[in-house]
Structure formats: C-alpha cells, structure tokens
Amino acid sequence: MKNCLLHKPVMVDEAVGRLCLKKGYKVLDATIGHGGHAGFILKKIQPNGILIGIDRDKDALEIAGKRLNKPDKICKLAHANFKDLDKVLKDRGIEKIDAALFDIGISSCQIGDADRGFSFERDGPLDMRMDQSSPLRAYDIVNKYNRIDLEEIIRDFGEERYFRRITGFILEGRRKKPIGSTGELAELIEKAVGKWYKFQKIHPATRTFQALRIAVNGELDNIKIALGKVLDFLNSNARVCVISFHSLEDRIVKLRFKEFESEGRGRVVTKKPLTATADEIRENPRSRSAKLRVFEKY
Numbered sequence: 001m002k003n004c005l006l007h008k009p010v011m012v013d014e015a016v017g018r019l020c021l022k023k024g025y026k027v028l029d030a031t032i033g034h035g036g037h038a039g040f041i042l043k044k045i046q047p048n049g050i051l052i053g054i055d056r057d058k059d060a061l062e063i064a065g066k067r068l069n070k071p072d073k074i075c076k077l078a079h080a081n082f083k084d085l086d087k088v089l090k091d092r093g094i095e096k097i098d099a100a101l102f103d104i105g106i107s108s109c110q111i112g113d114a115d116r117g118f119s120f121e122r123d124g125p126l127d128m129r130m131d132q133s134s135p136l137r138a139y140d141i142v143n144k145y146n147r148i149d150l151e152e153i154i155r156d157f158g159e160e161r162y163f164r165r166i167t168g169f170i171l172e173g174r175r176k177k178p179i180g181s182t183g184e185l186a187e188l189i190e191k192a193v194g195k196w197y198k199f200q201k202i203h204p205a206t207r208t209f210q211a212l213r214i215a216v217n218g219e220l221d222n223i224k225i226a227l228g229k230v231l232d233f234l235n236s237n238a239r240v241c242v243i244s245f246h247s248l249e250d251r252i253v254k255l256r257f258k259e260f261e262s263e264g265r266g267r268v269v270t271k272k273p274l275t276a277t278a279d280e281i282r283e284n285p286r287s288r289s290a291k292l293r294v295f296e297k298y
C-alpha cells in the first residue's frame with residue numbers, strides 16, 4: 001500500500017447529524033474510504049454500537065482499519081462492492097441496521113495517485129479501477145470498444161457534447177498505436193476539442209475522464225441497485241444519507257427516493273439536496289460539488 005494524503009470527509013455535521021444516531025446503533029458505512037465519516041459515526045454509537053464498513057478499494061480499507069483501530073466485533077470491514085451489501089450484512093450476521101451512509105465517488109488518495117489512472121493532471125496508466133482486482137480497465141474501453149459504444153459512454157456518462165469528435169480522435173489515435181496513458185489520452189482530447197474549452201472553467205478532458213470512470217466501475221448501476229437493497233435492511237424510522245458528486249448520480253438518488261416515497265416505503269427528508277457551507281468549500285474545495293440527500297424509512 002502506498003502512502004497518500006488522508007481523504008478529508010465532506011459535510012460531516014450535515015450527514016452524520018441527519019443519521020440521527022444513538023448509542024448501540026448498527027450502522028452501515030457503504031463507502032468507508034479512509035474512515036473519516038466512520039470515526040464520527042463510531043463516536044456516536046459507542047459503546048455497544050456496530051459499524052459495518054464497505055469499500056471496493058483494498059488500500060482504502062487498510063487505511064480505514066488502521067485509523068479506526070477497533071476490534072472486528074465493533075467495526076466489521078468488508079472488501080466488496082456496495083451493490084452486494086445484502087451479502088456483506090448477511091455474512092456478518094446482521095439482519096437489520098439503524099442507519100446507512102453512502103459517500104459515493106472517489107477519494108483524494110485515488111485521484112492523487114498517478115498509478116491509479118484517474119487523473120488527467122497526472123500521467124499514469126489508463127486504469128481507473130476502484131477495485132484493482134476487477135478485470136475491466138479504462139485502457140480496454142479506450143482501445144477496444146467500437147465507435148458506437150465509445151460515443152455512447154462519452155455522451156451519456158460524460159454529458160460531453162463533443163462526444164463524436166473526441167471518439168473520432170481516439171479511434172484515429174489508437175490506429176497508430178494503443179493509447180496507454182492518461183497523459184496521452186488527455187493530450188488527444190485537448191487536440192480534439194481544446195479550442196471549444198478555452199473559455200470554460202473545466203479542462204477539455206474532464207467530462208471524458210468522468211465518463212470512463214463511471215463505465216469502468218459501473219457506478220450508476222451500483223448506486224441504483226444498492227439503494228434498492230439497503231431499504232430492506234433499515235429498521236423502521238432509520239435513515240439513509242447519500243452524498244454524491246455529480247449530477248448523474250444525484251439524479252438517480254433523487255428519483256429512487258421519490259419512487260420509494262410514492263410506494264409508501266418512507267419519506268424524503270431533503271426536498272432539495274443539502275450542500276456544503278461556504279466555509280467548508282473554502283477549506284476543502286472538493287466539497288463544492290457535494291450534494292446530500294436523506295431518506296427515512298417508515
């Protein structure tokens with residue numbers, strides 16, 4: 001495991017506060033990361049409370065385990081995809097939980113490590129896997145997918161209006177030699193659409209990199225499936241909080257919560273998503289795109 005900066009949790013008071021925790025509660029942290037939120041959760045549920053922490057990233061879990069430093073009967077960690085939370089909970093003998101938190105997206109450590117291949121600002125292999133044991137890498141999508149599939153990914157998961165032109169440049173580029181690194185891909189995208197991004201706040205590769213990351217990790221399907229499952233495990237009056245970082249995820253959370261409400265399964269606590277305070281955004285710019293939504297089960 002590499003050394004990396006600890007991830008700074010976002011909207012801690014807003015999220016942990018809205019879980020309405022009490023001593024002795026059983027809580028699922030579905031994206032434990034470096035255990036930032038989990039540390040605050042544990043303080044509220046001890047003694048006798050149990051935290052179940054999931055992450056797809058083995059390195060993150062190792063950091064969380066060391067940082068939280070609790071025996072397995074208090075803090076049960078699982079290397080898994082949160083879409084399999086039912087299996088994780090059952091395997092650990094947990095039938096019901098009193099709260100759940102999803103802080104979806106990537107950690108600062110993942111984005112900061114060039115070797116993980118998430119960032120167009122740091123040259124590294126085209127990887128982008130949250131779970132390093134899963135078979136599909138960004139390299140495979142960029143170099144092996146056909147035009148239609150590539151265009152669809154960049155259009156739908158990146159909301160990139162220049163998806164056709166970017167795909168064209170990728171196909172042309174890979175005909176000469178495989179596109180092997182994040183730097184090569186970013187340069188190619190810049191050549192393709194740089195002039196149209198000159199007066200925009202984001203780098204021309206931002207949307208395509210987001211699209212690839214979502215496709216590599218199946219991010220949108222994971223959250224859809226997991227929210228459906230988590231409700232079955234929540235006790236009556238228990239809450240689930242979801243922090244998301246881009247509009248596609250936030251839309252899924254909003255629609256799922258509305259669906260649950262219309263089925264009479266509970267109520268949406270946050271009619272509008274909560275966002276970070278100006279002070280937090282100043283201290284931790286990553287929090288500026290965070291949106292928190294809360295649902296309470298009947």
Ligand SMILES: C[S@@+](CC[C@H](N)C(=O)[O-])C[C@H]1O[C@@H](n2cnc3c(N)ncnc32)[C@H](O)[C@@H]1O
Pocket residue numbers: 007008009010030031032033034035036037038054055056057060080081082083103104105106107130222
């Ligand atoms: C924003 S970080 C969470 C940070 C954490 N709340 C903290 O305070 O340290 C998101 C984490 O979710 C993990 N993750 C993303 N999608 C996942 C999934 N489908 N299943 C399990 N973990 C996932 C990532 O590996 C990453 O470590």
